[in-house]
Amino acid sequence: METFWFCAVAVMVAGYVVLDGFDLGAGILHLLVAKTPAERRAVLASIGPVWDGNEVWLLAAGGTLYFAFPALYAAGFSGFYLPLMMVLWLLILRGISIEFRNHLEGPVWGPLWDAVFALASALLAIFFGAALGNVVRGVPLDASGYFFLPLWTDFSTGRDAGILDWYTILIGVAAFLTLAEHGALWLVLKTEGMIEVRARAIANRLWWAVLAAVLVITIVSFRVQPHLGESFGARPWGYVFPLLAIAGLALMKLTHSLRAFLGSCLFLVGMLTSVVFGVYPYVLPSNGDPALSLTVTNASAPRYGLEVGMAWFLPGIALAIGYFVYTYRSFSGKVRVQPSTPHE
Numbered sequence: 555m556e557t558f559w560f561c562a563v564a565v566m567v568a569g570y571v572v573l574d575g576f577d578l579g580a581g582i583l584h585l586l587v588a589k590t591p592a593e594r595r596a597v598l599a600s601i602g603p604v605w606d607g608n609e610v611w612l613l614a615a616g617g618t619l620y621f622a623f624p625a626l627y628a629a630g631f632s633g634f635y636l637p638l639m640m641v642l643w644l645l646i647l648r649g650i651s652i653e654f655r656n657h658l659e660g661p662v663w664g665p666l667w668d669a670v671f672a673l674a675s676a677l678l679a680i681f682f683g684a685a686l687g688n689v690v691r692g693v694p695l696d697a698s699g700y701f702f703l704p705l706w707t708d709f710s711t712g713r714d715a716g717i718l719d720w721y722t723i724l725i726g727v728a729a730f731l732t733l734a735e736h737g738a739l740w741l742v743l744k745t746e747g748m749i750e751v752r753a754r755a756i757a758n759r760l761w762w763a764v765l766a767a768v769l770v771i772t773i774v775s776f777r778v779q780p781h782l783g784e785s786f787g788a789r790p791w792g793y794v795f796p797l798l799a800i801a802g803l804a805l806m807k808l809t810h811s812l813r814a815f816l817g818s819c820l821f822l823v824g825m826l827t828s829v830v831f832g833v834y835p836y837v838l839p840s841n842g843d844p845a846l847s848l849t850v851t852n853a854s855a856p857r858y859g860l861e862v863g864m865a866w867f868l869p870g871i872a873l874a875i876g877y878f879v880y881t882y883r884s885f886s887g888k889v890r891v892q893p894s895t896p897h898e
Contacts, residue, residue, distance in 0.1 A: 555860045556850040559622035560837065562867070563615055564830040570611035571682075571826060572736075572819045573878075577605045579737015581648065581675025582730070584668060587741060587752040594668055596889050598652060600744035603885040605652065607878065609645070614874070621863055625699055625853040626837045633693060633701040634685070637717055641681050648674040676730060683729025687722035690779050690829060691715070692841030699848060711778055713842050721778050728767035735760040736822065739806065739815040746888050757814075761807050768803070768825070775832075781839065782832035792831040799824025 580601050588594040620627045631638060647670055655667035691711055693701045706716035709723075738757035742750055776783050786792050802824055805817025833839065837853050840846040854860065 555857055555864075556622075556854040557835075558864070559618065559854065559860055560834065560850045561830075563618050563622065564827070566611050566615035566618060568823050568826045570608070570615060572822050573608040573611060574605070575733045575736045575822060576740035576815075577601045577608055577737070578675045578679050579733040579735065580741055581671050581737070582679060582734045583737055583741065583753065583756060584672045584675070586756065587738075587745075587749050589748070591664060593749050594664075596745055596749055597741065598655075599889040600741060602652075604881060606649070607881060610874065614871075618867070622855055622860060623837055623848075623850075623853045624855055626848050629695070629699050629701065629838060629848060629853075633703055634688075634717070636705060637681060637685065641678065641685075644674045644678045644681065648678065679730045679733045680726035683726035684718060684722040686729070686829065687725030688717060689838060690725070690775055690782070690833065691719075691721055692779065692839035692847070694842055695838070695840040695846045695848065697846060699846075699853075711841075715841065721774060724774065725771060728764075728771050731760060731763045731767050732822065732825075735764050735806070736815075736818045739818050743811055743815045744888055746890070757806075761803075765803065768799070779832070779839065781836065781844075785832045785834060789831075792828075795824055795828040795831050797824070799828060 580597055584594065584597055588597045616627075619630075651667040651671035651674065655664050655671075657663075688703075693703060694713055694715075695701045704716045706718040707714055709716075709719045711719050711721050735757055738753045738760060741753035742757060745753065799821050802817045802819070802821030806814050806821060809817060835849045835851065836847045837850055838848040855863075
């Protein structure tokens with residue numbers, strides 16, 4: 555039962571990264587692919603009907619974490635308090651930048667919120683990547699299951715590491731490149747004209763950067779967290795997850811439009827499931843004494859609560875998936891660049 559909920563949280567996190575990931579990627583590239591106010595409206599229109607709904611999966615993952623793994627929720631939200639507040643403000647800034655930019659017309663108002671949208675999207679991608687790096691590397695858990703991390707120390711990965719060190723920054727940069735590529739392929743799929751041309755050119759160049767980043771982080775991750783090698787060595791069938799990532803990476807390069815975007819989705823799912831498989835049964839490893847790590851067993855809620863929760867979770871998640879399928883089908887197709895108004 556604990557493993558089921560561990561997988562459920564992992565699936566919802568992967569769903570969030572895939573769906574909100576192209577929103578973040580479109581934001582990262584917003585000022586590069588859109589050169590005129592009309593083009594910037596088209597980029598925003600490509601994510602407008604779905605961006606806020608995509609964030610539901612982040613809330614669902616957090617809620618499920620609170621219900622199924624209360625010890626992990628308590629430790630994580632206390633130890634990562636500062637970066638979580640920073641992520642919260644970045645999510646707020648990103649949301650209001652989309653909503654506020656069209657409330658007034660002027661030479662400063664629109665460009666200001668366009669810049670905020672791009673900057674908040676870029677920083678969120680880096681922070682989410684650094685968060686994943688912290689989970690893989692481990693944190694200094696004590697006997698009570700709690701920890702505290704400063705934002706940075708000496709940038710080493712040892713016992714006294716901070717939230718930011720050379721490894722977590724590396725993962726943050728890899729996440730930035732990957733989500734920028736994901737967003738570029740989304741814009742190729744959803745836009746036309748010069749936006750599509752620019753996005754396709756950026757996607758072609760970014761693919762090589764993503765490939766290099768994947769090779770580097772794969773090598774260093776097995777050195778930073780030896781448990782990854784132990785997991786794949788003990789259960790060789792888990793190599794199917796890296797193979798999914800490799801297949802997705804190949805589709806991104808060898809195909810176009812919808813298939814390339816789906817390849818990017820497959821790549822993200824393959825990378826995240828590889829991490830989940832490699833870390834299991836840990837939900838938060840200790841970078842000191844492995845015996846102090848939080849696992850699916852010692853961090854979970856009582857079994858009765860997990861069983862009752864499943865009765866509500868399965869129909870709820872089915873409704874959510876149905877709603878998302880309906881929404882994406884309703885807003886399928888390319889957006890059009892509308893002519894600029896005289897005020898622009």
